[in-house]
Amino acid sequence: MPLPPIPDLVRQLKTRVLAIPPGRVATYGALAASLGDVRAAKWVASFLCGSPQAANWPWHRVVLRTGEIGPAPDRDVAGKIRRIRSERIVVRNGAIDLARFGFDDFKSSASLARLRRFQEDALAKVSIQPLDKSLQTVAGVDLSYASPRQATAGYVLFDYRSQHVLSTCTLSAPVKFPYIAGYLAFRELPLLLALLQRVREKGQLADVILVDGHGQLHPRHVGLATHLGIEANIPTIGVGKKLLCGTCDRQNFRVGEARPVVHAGQTVAMALQSTPQGGPIYVSAGHRADLASAVELVRTLLGGHKLPGPTHAAHAVSRNAARHIAMRSNG
DNA sequence: GCGACAG
DNA sequence: ATCTTGTCGC
Structure with missing residues (x-):
């Protein structure tokens, strides 16, 4: 679709x-x-x-x-x-x-209303299920910007058991749609889908992908991670640094602790205190995953950084590539 | 009047 | 996300 x-x-x-x-x-x-x-x-x-x-x-x-x-x-x-x-x-x-x-x-x-309807159609295709226990590989994806319009997507493939990097991929392209909360997918999905297509051709597609952005933690339960999973038909998990909607008690949060994020009476994510400093990260199911297995997986991938290893690595890779592009076009 | 709104 | 100075810590 x-x-x-x-x-x-x-x-x-x-x-x-x-x-x-x-x-x-x-x-x-x-x-x-x-x-x-x-x-x-x-x-x-x-x-x-x-x-x-x-x-x-x-x-x-x-x-x-x-x-x-x-x-x-x-x-x-x-x-x-x-x-x-x-x-x-x-x-x-x-x-x-x-x-x-x-x-x-x-x-x-009413362009944005049309996009909302598209999200609602996508929601009907979401599958929430436990992750396969036998997963071999995990990847992180993230976007950085060399300028407001020039984006670079980064993909880092990890071996799940050793948590070692297996491969890396980046792709740059201009983006035309602005950032509007709740519509992030229409800004970032085209580039991410192109990146995953390239990754697929190289035989480097992971068993599950951690997305820098929310999944079910979204006003219509169709965040970037969810939408990406549906469009690419792959298991995805949303990992975000800030709340988009919903509420969560963040008092006396201890490292490793996880608490529910409730939106419209439903638990749509877990807040996970990944480091002693700063706020928690927010983990939600994307597609072909459920909240429990998402949190369990992210926990095992925490390695000292605020974000899980694959997400952290994807951030670094996309940012480096974006900076190269920025230098090539400026001074 | 105050708070909230991923990246 | 990106723009930025100084500052703290390994």
């Missing part, structure tokens, strides 16, 4: 920002909603204020839900207010009356 066409969110956002009439303002959330998910508001704001691509757009016509001015490129809020006022919009006490100046009549593409 191929991935759906990946929407060009930047182009869709540009169309909408350019549609805000002079003398009116829209909110980051309204723009995000027209793209299909208000939770993309954070990305909308960071793109309008941080990307050179948006420098010539009327980004000053986008403000906070409260009517407050919000962020501006180069932190030049005064400049943003100046532009707003030059369009005869009234700014009083640092805020705009949205009832008077607000604009919310966007054409909706």
Whole structure:
């Protein structure tokens, strides 16, 4: 089952920002909603204020839900207010009356809603089952970025019993979809699938893959690890450093201890205190694995680092390759 | 009003 | 994820 066409969110956002009439303002959330998910508001704001691509757009016509001015490129809020006022919009006490100046009549593409439906379709194909006890090899995958658009994926194959590295593989490609929490797969899956295809051709595909990102620990239970497992039809496990959703008691956590992460009344992951310092890592089932065997496997692969050996190694490999690419294109 | 939002 | 200075520890 191929991935759906990946929407060009930047182009869709540009169309909408350019549609805000002079003398009116829209909110980051309204723009995000027209793209299909208000939770993309954070990305909308960071793109309008941080990307050179948006420098010539009327980004000053986008403000906070409260009517407050919000962020501006180069932190030049005064400049943003100046532009707003030059369009005869009234700014009083640092805020705009949205009832008077607000604009919310966007054409909706609901692209993100379509991607959510795709995740829900994928969920129907997930298999949660114990890992095969006789697994021989484990691999880690991770992505690093030489620039916001240029990604490098790293794959490190481990022999399970000796925990020695058997082989390594990297692959670089431009990515076009932004990072939006809950939609990570649409950013990183294309490159990961291409990487696994190459690994498969070399006969180096592992019996199970540890993914740097969550599995069932996801608003719709279809995180990157789960989605990768389904698309590549391989057992996967999600290992993340931060919680995406759900709650977990993190008081008096002792090294080696594991506690459930509950989301919507369901245990979707285990928090595992892997090192004496810092917070726990979060382990969840991806595909063709269950939570118990995922935690058991990750425990055996902990080797002093915060992340399990294969994930740690994949991180190092992808980061090194990305830095080489960054140096080759810069100075 | 405060907290939250993988990489 | 990436951007970054100093700092602590093996």
